[in-house]
Amino acid sequence: MKNYxxxxxFIVFISCxxxxxxSEIAEVNQTTLAKHxxxxxxxxxxxxxxxxxxxxKTVNYLENEFKKLELSPGNGSSFFQEVPMVEITGTxxxxxxxxxKDDSFNLDLLKDFVxxxxxxxxxVSLDNSELVFAGYGVVAPEYExxxxxxxxxxxxxxxxxxxxxxxxxxxxxxxxxxxxxxxGRWTYKFEEAARQGADGLxxxxxxxxxxxxxxxxxSGWTGSRLVITSDLPLLNVESWISGESAKKIFNASSIKVxxxxxxxxxxxxxxxxxxxxxxxxxxxxxxxxxxxxxxAVVPGTDRKDEYIIYSAHWxxxxxxxxxxxDSIYNGAIDNxxxxxxLLAIAEAFKKSNNTKRSVVFMALTGEEQGLxxxxxxxxxxxxxxxKTVANINIDALASPGEMKDLTITxxxxxxxxxxxxxxxxxxxxxxxxxxxPEKGYFFRSDHFNxxxxxxxxxxxxxxxxxFEHSIDEIKELKNNYLINKYHQPSDEYNSETTELSGxxxxxxxxxxxxxxxxxxxxxxxxxxGSEFKAARE
Ligand SMILES: [Zn+2]
Numbered sequence: 001m002k003n004y005x006x007x008x009x010f011i012v013f014i015s016c017x018x019x020x021x022x023s024e025i026a027e028v029n030q031t032t033l034a035k036h037x038x039x040x041x042x043x044x045x046x047x048x049x050x051x052x053x054x055x056x057k058t059v060n061y062l063e064n065e066f067k068k069l070e071l072s073p074g075n076g077s078s079f080f081q082e083v084p085m086v087e088i089t090g091t092x093x094x095x096x097x098x099x100x101k102d103d104s105f106n107l108d109l110l111k112d113f114v115x116x117x118x119x120x121x122x123x124v125s126l127d128n129s130e131l132v133f134a135g136y137g138v139v140a141p142e143y144e145x146x147x148x149x150x151x152x153x154x155x156x157x158x159x160x161x162x163x164x165x166x167x168x169x170x171x172x173x174x175x176x177x178x179x180x181x182x183x184g185r186w187t188y189k190f191e192e193a194a195r196q197g198a199d200g201l202x203x204x205x206x207x208x209x210x211x212x213x214x215x216x217x218x219s220g221w222t223g224s225r226l227v228i229t230s231d232l233p234l235l236n237v238e239s240w241i242s243g244e245s246a247k248k249i250f251n252a253s254s255i256k257v258x259x260x261x262x263x264x265x266x267x268x269x270x271x272x273x274x275x276x277x278x279x280x281x282x283x284x285x286x287x288x289x290x291x292x293x294x295x296a297v298v299p300g301t302d303r304k305d306e307y308i309i310y311s312a313h314w315x316x317x318x319x320x321x322x323x324x325x326d327s328i329y330n331g332a333i334d335n336x337x338x339x340x341x342l343l344a345i346a347e348a349f350k351k352s353n354n355t356k357r358s359v360v361f362m363a364l365t366g367e368e369q370g371l372x373x374x375x376x377x378x379x380x381x382x383x384x385x386x387k388t389v390a391n392i393n394i395d396a397l398a399s400p401g402e403m404k405d406l407t408i409t410x411x412x413x414x415x416x417x418x419x420x421x422x423x424x425x426x427x428x429x430x431x432x433x434x435x436x437p438e439k440g441y442f443f444r445s446d447h448f449n450x451x452x453x454x455x456x457x458x459x460x461x462x463x464x465x466x467f468e469h470s471i472d473e474i475k476e477l478k479n480n481y482l483i484n485k486y487h488q489p490s491d492e493y494n495s496e497t498t499e500l501s502g503x504x505x506x507x508x509x510x511x512x513x514x515x516x517x518x519x520x521x522x523x524x525x526x527x528x529g530s531e532f533k534a535a536r537e
Contacts, residue, residue, distance in 0.1 A: 026351040028344050028511050030504045034495065036065070036340030040314075041332035041493040048331060049318025050085070050226070050291040050365050058314050059292045062363050065343050066296035069350050074295025074360060075382055081293040083365055083376045086120050089224040089285040096239070096280040099128070100252050107245050113202075114221035115239040115280055120229070124236045125281035126157055126200045133255065133272040134158040135264035136165055137201065138183040139192055142529060143175060147264070148196045151271045157200035157237075157278055158193050158271075159249070162186065163209035165265045167438065174265070179437035182531045184209070187443070190238050200237035200278075204246040211439045214242050224285075226369040228376045237280060252276060291315075291365040293373045295382065298349050300358040300518065307383045308514045309360040309455070310345055311374065311446050312338030312394040313367030317487065326489035332498070333481070333491050338394035339363055341507045348511050355518035357389065364446050367395070374446035378453045389517055390416060390524055391457040392510050393447035399502030400477050401469055403462025406509065409434040410442030413532065414456040415524040416513075423512045427505065432464060454535035456524045458513065461506045 039045070039061065046054030063079045073079045092115040095106040107113045117124045135147040137160030147160070164184035166175030175181050182188050186203055193201035207213050217240050241249075250260055253274035257263055263272075294314065300306065316331030330336070346361045360383060366372030381388075406424040411417055411433035421431045434441055442448060447457035463478065465471045485491040517524070526533035 025512060025515065026348040028348045028504055028508045030500055032347055033340050033344045033504055033507065034500055036343050037332060037336045037493050037498075037500075038495060040336035040339055041330045043328050043330070047318040047320075047329040048314055048316045050315050050369070051289045052318050054318055055291060055315070055365070059294050062294040062314065062339070062343075066294070066346070066361070069343070069346050071296035071346060071350075071361065072299055074297050074362070079294055079296055081295055081377065081380070081382060083291045083293055083373055084229045085226050085289055085291055085366065085372060086229060087224050087226050087287040087289065088117070088120065090116050090282045092282045093280055096278060098131075098249060098252065098276055098278055100276045103252055105248065105252070107241060110218050110222070111242075112245040113239055113241045114217055115237050115282055116221055116225065117237055117282055117284065118227045118234050119236065120286055121284065122286070123281060123283050126237050126278055128277045128279055129155060129157040129199045131159055131202075131249070131253075131274040131276045131278055132156050133260065133274055134160050135269045135271070136161050136163070136183065137189045137192055138164060140175075140181075140183055140531065141534065142531065145267070147269060147271065148192070149270060153193075153196045153198040155199050157202060158196075158198050159202045159204065159246075159274065160189055160193075161204055161209070161261060161264055162189075162206055167209045169265055180440035182443055185440055185443045190235060191232070194233040194235045197233070198235060200235055200239060202239045202241055202278075204243060205240050206243050226366060226372060228366075228372050228379075230379060232379070237282065239280070249274065249276065291373070293365055293377060294363040296346065296361045298346070298355070298359045300356050301354045303357045303521070305384070305387055306357040307360050307388045308357060308517050309362055309383070309388055309391045309450065310342055310394065310510075310514060311362045311364055311391060311450070312342045313365070313373065313446055314339045314363040315365050315368055315373070317368060323489050329487070329489050330492045332493040333398045333485065334396040334487070335367070335394075336493065337397040337503055341394045341397060341503070341510075344507055345511045345514070349515070352515065355515065356520075357518045359514060359518050367446055371446055371449055374449035378449040381453070385453045385455055388450075388455045391447050391450035391455050392514055393445055393450075393457060393459045394507070394510065395445045395459070397461055397503040397506055398478075398481055399462045399506060400466070400474070400499050401502045402467045402505045403465065403502050404429055404467055405462050405464040406431045406460050406506075407434060407463045408432070408458070408460040410457070410459060412527060413442070413451070413530050414526045416456050416458040419513045419516060419524065420458055420460050420509070423509045423516075426512070427509060429462070431460075435464070451532045452535065454532060456526060456536075458510075460510075462502055466502070
């Protein structure tokens with residue numbers, strides 16, 4: 001009898017503790033997660049490419065799931081934000097002409113140069129446009145740096161280096177040393193040149209600071225590209241030239257310096273006219289279409305107009321070149337995992353008590369084509385960016401089991417690191433910075449477009465050391481993914497073999513971070529020296 005009572009008490013005790021635990025923090029449910037990944041990554045969704053039957057199936061599925069969870073629509077009475085996009089197929093002239101006082105020569109398309117435009121017109125050109133060397137093409141007030149100063153750029157074409165002055169300088173105080181700042185990315189360089197009013201921009205390719213070879217430029221900058229309709233200024237021509245071509249240009253120019261990199265790294269650098277002109281033209285074929293971001297909200301109770309935004313891109317590559325007889329690019333990891341994660345986190349928020357602030361769930365389009373859905377959102381926000389507390393982005397969760405680490409891409413940028421650290425410690429995990437900061441991964445997924453308009457962003461997952469897998473095992477599994485699955489039809493879900501406990505643990509952490517933010521009054525800040533701080537203040 002005594003034992004029986006003790007046993008009953010024990011049961012009561014057990015159920016009490018699990019009950020209190022439940023009301024404290026909801027669990028991100030692994031069954032929910034698995035169910036959505038399996039569906040989204042199935043052949044039925046045709047690889048989820050924008051403008052295809054796969055898009056229609058995907059966005060309808062997401063709308064339906066948000067409705068089932070009783071979330072509110074994020075755009076008035078609609079769960080959709082329409083994202084107008086344009087497909088531009090450009091055909092450049094075979095030659096880029098470089099002409100000087102005494103001499104002129106041509107660069108050959110693909111071998112020596114590539115040229116594109118984001119302008120939605122049938123033809124663009126540079127006509128005898130004056131070439132001016134503009135160092136790294138950087139205007140960075142926080143480093144008191146301006147490579148464009150003192151020149152009227154109208155009608156001129158800037159020639160710049162890839163990466164930023166810190167790279168390979170041996171000086172960790174020059175910008176961020178080898179860690180790439182946003183000023184090092186080609187996207188920034190084209191944007192800045194357009195802001196300066198230049199006609200064109202030519203980036204000099206260099207394998208090490210670009211982190212990829214000329215072959216990537218050759219294949220990535222030809223054929224068609226998708227762009228969003230935007231009010232931002234645009235260049236007539238965006239171009240890359242090979243390092244060899246750059247040498248030829250500098251040799252033919254007035255400055256004739258060999259070490260133009262050292263010149264560009266100098267703090268007192270001023271733009272240098274090369275006394276050369278260039279001509280090139282591009283004929284464009286233009287096709288317009290509309291894709292969709294899918295957006296849902298759990299409204300807050302007393303700070304309803306302040307928002308935490310979770311984001312994950314729903315799109316992938318659709319149907320393409322068959323590999324081993326399979327032509328559907330299912331994108332199970334990239335990014336059915338994140339999209340399913342969004343739904344699983346939304347479910348956890350619905351299971352928890354109401355939050356003070358509103359929590360937004362955003363499934364974005366066009367990430368694989370250049371972060372287009374998030375870029376469009378950043379230009380056309382539905383929630384006041386000044387009142388948007390933080391962005392938590394989920395892209396390609398792949399950990400093969402529970403991880404000891406939480407790797408933070410863009411570590412050091414903002415106080416979001418502290419939130420991540422606290423949540424990681426509660427899971428007995430440690431945080432580490434991205435091991436390859438020189439590759440600029442912080443600028444390569446959707447959170448970056450939130451950062452650009454000043455919203456502190458967190459992009460983190462376990463990817464270094466497992467509780468069950470050693471550092472070396474994880475490294476091998478990661479390499480295996482990059483070589484055999486990444487952006488290939490083999491990125492598939494298998495209910496028997498795909499291990500989701502680690503993905504679930506990462507999502508639980510991201511949920512915990514968002515839950516904390518959703519119940520406090522504080523706005524996390526960008527750290528001193530961050531290139532995004534100015535946009536917030
Ligand atoms: Zn992705």
